[in-house]
Amino acid sequence: MSRSTRRGALAAATVALALTAAACSSSGSGSSSDPSASSSGSGTSAFQPQHKGGTLKLVAHAAAGSFDPQVNYTLQYWQLYQSLYDGLLSFKKVGGQESFTVVPDLAAALPKVTNGGKTYTFTLRKGITFSNGKALTTDDVVASFQRIFKVSSPTAGTFYNGIVGADACLKKPASCTLSKGVIGDAKANTVTVNLTAPDSEFAYKLAVPHASILPEDSPTKDAGTKPLPTTGPYMAASYDPNRELKLVRNPHFKEWSREAEPQGYPDVIDYTFGQTVESEVTAVENGQADWMYDPPPADRLNEIGTKYTSQAHVNPLTAFWYATLNVNMAPFNNKMARQAINWAVDRSAVVRLYGGTNLASPACTILPPGFPGHVDSCDYTKGGGKTWTAADLAKAKALVKKSGTAGQEVGIVTQDDDVNKSIGQYLQSLLTQLGYKAKLKPLSGNIQFTYIQNTKNKVQLALTSWYQDYPAASDFLNVLLSCASFHPGSDSSINISGFCDKGVDAKMQSALKSAQTDAKSANTQWGAIDQQIMGESPVVPLINPKLIDFTSKRVGDYRFSKQFYMLVGQLWVK
Amino acid sequence: MTTPLPPSAAEARRSPGPWRTAAADLSRNRSALAAAVVLLIVVAATLCAPLYAAHVAHTDPFQSHVSGTTVVDGRTVPVLTPSSTGLGLGVTPIGPTWDPAHYFLGADNQGRDVMARLLYGGRTSLFIGFTAALLTCALGTAVGVVAGYAGGVVDAVISRVLDVIWAFPVYLLAICLSVVLLTNGLRLGPITVDAGSLWLPVAIIAAIYVPYIARPLRGQVLVLRNKEFIHAAVGSGAPTLRILRREVLPNVLPTAIVFVPLMTALAMLTESALSFLSVGVQPPDASWGTIIEDGLGLLYTRPTVTIAPGLLIALTTAALNVLGDGVRDALDPSARLRGGV
Numbered sequence: 054m055s056r057s058t059r060r061g062a063l064a065a066a067t068v069a070l071a072l073t074a075a076a077c078s079s080s081g082s083g084s085s086s087d088p089s090a091s092s093s094g095s096g097t098s099a100f101q102p103q104h105k106g107g108t109l110k111l112v113a114h115a116a117a118g119s120f121d122p123q124v125n126y127t128l129q130y131w132q133l134y135q136s137l138y139d140g141l142l143s144f145k146k147v148g149g150q151e152s153f154t155v156v157p158d159l160a161a162a163l164p165k166v167t168n169g170g171k172t173y174t175f176t177l178r179k180g181i182t183f184s185n186g187k188a189l190t191t192d193d194v195v196a197s198f199q200r201i202f203k204v205s206s207p208t209a210g211t212f213y214n215g216i217v218g219a220d221a222c223l224k225k226p227a228s229c230t231l232s233k234g235v236i237g238d239a240k241a242n243t244v245t246v247n248l249t250a251p252d253s254e255f256a257y258k259l260a261v262p263h264a265s266i267l268p269e270d271s272p273t274k275d276a277g278t279k280p281l282p283t284t285g286p287y288m289a290a291s292y293d294p295n296r297e298l299k300l301v302r303n304p305h306f307k308e309w310s311r312e313a314e315p316q317g318y319p320d321v322i323d324y325t326f327g328q329t330v331e332s333e334v335t336a337v338e339n340g341q342a343d344w345m346y347d348p349p350p351a352d353r354l355n356e357i358g359t360k361y362t363s364q365a366h367v368n369p370l371t372a373f374w375y376a377t378l379n380v381n382m383a384p385f386n387n388k389m390a391r392q393a394i395n396w397a398v399d400r401s402a403v404v405r406l407y408g409g410t411n412l413a414s415p416a417c418t419i420l421p422p423g424f425p426g427h428v429d430s431c432d433y434t435k436g437g438g439k440t441w442t443a444a445d446l447a448k449a450k451a452l453v454k455k456s457g458t459a460g461q462e463v464g465i466v467t468q469d470d471d472v473n474k475s476i477g478q479y480l481q482s483l484l485t486q487l488g489y490k491a492k493l494k495p496l497s498g499n500i501q502f503t504y505i506q507n508t509k510n511k512v513q514l515a516l517t518s519w520y521q522d523y524p525a526a527s528d529f530l531n532v533l534l535s536c537a538s539f540h541p542g543s544d545s546s547i548n549i550s551g552f553c554d555k556g557v558d559a560k561m562q563s564a565l566k567s568a569q570t571d572a573k574s575a576n577t578q579w580g581a582i583d584q585q586i587m588g589e590s591p592v593v594p595l596i597n598p599k600l601i602d603f604t605s606k607r608v609g610d611y612r613f614s615k616q617f618y619m620l621v622g623q624l625w626v627k
Numbered sequence: 628m629t630t631p632l633p634p635s636a637a638e639a640r641r642s643p644g645p646w647r648t649a650a651a652d653l654s655r656n657r658s659a660l661a662a663a664v665v666l667l668i669v670v671a672a673t674l675c676a677p678l679y680a681a682h683v684a685h686t687d688p689f690q691s692h693v694s695g696t697t698v699v700d701g702r703t704v705p706v707l708t709p710s711s712t713g714l715g716l717g718v719t720p721i722g723p724t725w726d727p728a729h730y731f732l733g734a735d736n737q738g739r740d741v742m743a744r745l746l747y748g749g750r751t752s753l754f755i756g757f758t759a760a761l762l763t764c765a766l767g768t769a770v771g772v773v774a775g776y777a778g779g780v781v782d783a784v785i786s787r788v789l790d791v792i793w794a795f796p797v798y799l800l801a802i803c804l805s806v807v808l809l810t811n812g813l814r815l816g817p818i819t820v821d822a823g824s825l826w827l828p829v830a831i832i833a834a835i836y837v838p839y840i841a842r843p844l845r846g847q848v849l850v851l852r853n854k855e856f857i858h859a860a861v862g863s864g865a866p867t868l869r870i871l872r873r874e875v876l877p878n879v880l881p882t883a884i885v886f887v888p889l890m891t892a893l894a895m896l897t898e899s900a901l902s903f904l905s906v907g908v909q910p911p912d913a914s915w916g917t918i919i920e921d922g923l924g925l926l927y928t929r930p931t932v933t934i935a936p937g938l939l940i941a942l943t944t945a946a947l948n949v950l951g952d953g954v955r956d957a958l959d960p961s962a963r964l965r966g967g968v
Contacts, residue, residue, distance in 0.1 A: 350924060351736070351924050351925070352924055352925050352926055352928045353927060354710070354716040354717025355710045355712075355716060355717040357714075357716060358713040358714035358715060358716030358717060359710070359713035360713070362713045362714050365714055365716065367714065367716070399693070399694055402691070402693035402694045405707050405709065406693060408716060408717055409709040409715060409717055411715045411716055469905060471736075471924040475736050475737065475924075478737055478911070479693055479737065482689070482690045482691035485690070492823055493909070493910050493911075601716065
């Protein structure tokens with residue numbers, strides 16, 4: 054997913070889940086060794102009633118559109134949904150590496166997996182009530198799965214297409230029944246989900262907001278700005294995307310699992326929109342706001358890092374920023390030309406443009422450090438080594454000369470915000486040095502991500518980023534670089550490079566299959582696939598970013614979930 | 628019967644001609660002269676940009692130097708300095724060193740020499756300003772003269788087209804045109820302008836300001852058309868083109884000339900605004916507007932990057948306006964007596 058807009062186009066993740074593997078995936082080493090990383094408050098802690106109450110004031114430059122949890126695909130609201138909506142399963146609401154662990158939420162326990170990994174049986178918890186006062190039933194669960202398809206959820210065709218009957222629902226959403234795919238038994242209080250094939254990542258897919266359980270009578274179209282009833286500790290009292298979102302306590306909420314859905318501290322969460330990023334910083338500094346969603350602008354970072362050290366929380370992300378090289382268009386249909394770019398890019402320069410070494414680190418692999426399957430390896434560093442140390446411009450120039458592509462025009466498409474544009478300007482300068490006629494095309498963030506995916510736009514080089522949907526190597530490699538993710542002529546072709554190697558694809562399928570039984574072996578395979586793809590150089594990994602959360606002085610209990618970032622409901626203001 | 632004056636006295640009384648009189652008037656206008664000197668200095672400085680970059684600053688102002696270093700007080704320092712205090716967040720470009728050989732006005736966020744870029748940017752801004760102004764005045768004059776002299780249907784059609792353009796807010800129209808043309812460039816019959824070409828903002832700015840020249844000139848021609856000397860020319864059988872060229876144009880030309888410096892200032896401001904909004908001059912080219920935009924993200928830490936081009940825009944446009952006033956006073960003394968245009 055991109056940071057501002059999740060547009061994951063997970064290509065058919067085809068094989069089955071062993072839920073234990075999901076839990077095991079949290080064994081990947083974290084990168085919290087970073088000295089600048091703030092304490093992320095890992096572990097579940099007991100509720101402290103003395104901090105309950107008050108109004109938490111959040112600010113953002115803009116709202117993130119529809120508030121429907123099965124439609125919205127933005128980090129901005131997924132972060133909030135953690136205290137609003139629940140699925141059968143959920144990511145653990147704690148800080149640190151443990152936040153990648155899937156735990157039962159509306160389900161009383163992890164599902165019983167039978168039929169060779171193709172059938173999941175969930176028993177619902179009793180006594181859970183929606184914020185509108187209606188009790189949660191198996192009918193609500195069945196209707197919610199149908200609704201994923203009826204509202205054409207962005208991940209309906211990628212995350213949930215393995216459910217029996219999903220094909221028909223994708224073709225005719227309005228008449229979706231999933232009659233053999235999702236079966237509720239009101240008497241036994243169970244829900245059974247049948248898959249067409251085992252899926253090793255299905256638990257993760259059930260733990261993201263698109264699988265939220267909503268009342269059966271929810272509209273079968275995008276609810277837009279009319280918030281739907283919730284099961285979590287908060288509910289939306291009002292939402293005006295041009296002004297404000299107000300969350301208040303859900304009067305029917307009773308904590309059923311502290312690790313799945315803990316009760317929140319503030320009585321009210323007031324999220325206002327429309328300020329400039331500069332004024333957001335000033336508001337937090339002055340205590341007029343408690344947290345800002347947008348990354349602080351470059352010229353305020355030093356001020357925040359020196360005067361407000363206790364209020365700045367820096368956390369590494371399982372994400373990477375990268376440049377895509379179109380392998381089907383000149384000059385990057387030439388492998389040597391692609392490798393030249395990888396050799397030439399000075400990752401430390403990109404780190405500086407992003408905000409310095411404490412906000413990003415150089416990347417040389419597709420899988421981020423600390424992510425399942427990541428192996429330290431770098432094919433493109435001067436003098437060789439396992440991590441990137443320096444660019445080799447001479448080697449890059451020699452490769453460009455050898456490729457015979459010098460003098461060709463290269464268009465670079467970036468987003469038009471300060472950081473993206475400055476990295477684009479750097480790439481333009483670098484390509485000019487290499488002998489290309491480089492042109493920069495900055496586009497609004499609203500359209501750039503879809504523009505660069507469509508082959509009709511003939512994008513040669515694009516700057517983009519990918520933030521994990523869930524902690525599995527396939528969420529990077531299979532999603533971004535498999536043949537199934539390449540859809541020429543479509544705005545939804547997340548394999549932006551157009552890279553399609555049948556041999557690599559076969560290895561990905563093998564790794565997905567291995568994940569059902571042996572997560573460790575699967576991750577070893579993913580690491581090798583990462584290196585093989587980098588040998589072909591369809592992308593140029595640039596940096597692994599970190600996130601800075603800037604909170605007001607009065608805010609306490611800051612916790613950072615690696616899955617959904619700062620736990621908003623766990624902040625206290627009293 | 629009058630007695631003819633001797634030849635020498637007749638010569639002494641003969642008028643030196645309108646252009647010479649205007650030049651003499653202009654040379655006596657101290658404000659206009661001072662403005663002309665300022666303009667000359669700015670133009671000369673920007674023309675020397677390549678010399679400054681190559682032989683003084685020893686830098687390529689169009690190439691990023693993000694990981695580069697420079698020398699300040701004998702010490703080698705990074706051009707972009709990462710913060711080393713507190714949490715060590717952020718990177719700050721080097722500020723003004725006041726040493727022409729080493730980042731005289733500091734660096735921008737790409738580590739490029741601001742002074743060198745200012746000089747190069749000035750060339751671009753002045754080029755676009757002057758060229759667009761000349762084009763606007765030429766087109767506006769032609770359109771105004773034809774509309775005013777032809778009258779009838781021709782005048783009605785031209786005037787309505789001008790009204791339509793006039794009805795749009797200038798900057799909104801310029802932004803719309805820029806956004807559209809920046810994607811695919813301009814193709815008008817045999818004329819092709821690439822998307823990144825400097826001629827694109829020239830064409831856009833020239834087009835949007837045509838009504839501002841054409842309408843007053845049309846009014847002037849409407850008055851001229853009823854003058855006796857025009858009737859005499861028509862009566863003597865002179866062809867229309869000749870009347871326009873020999874009788875009408877010389878009478879409206881001073882007004883058009885007065886517009887040139889004023890339109891140059893206006894065109895420069897428009898170019899700066901468009902470039903600031905990323906729809907004018909495209910990187911790696913620099914203009915004063917793009918440099919201001921580059922500096923916007925450094926407003927708190929390195930305000931020089933924004934202030935320097937801002938001051939130059941203000942200085943140059945002020946000089947152009949003062950010079951324009953001087954030219955107007957020189958070419959149309961009655962306007963000065965009236966106290967306005």
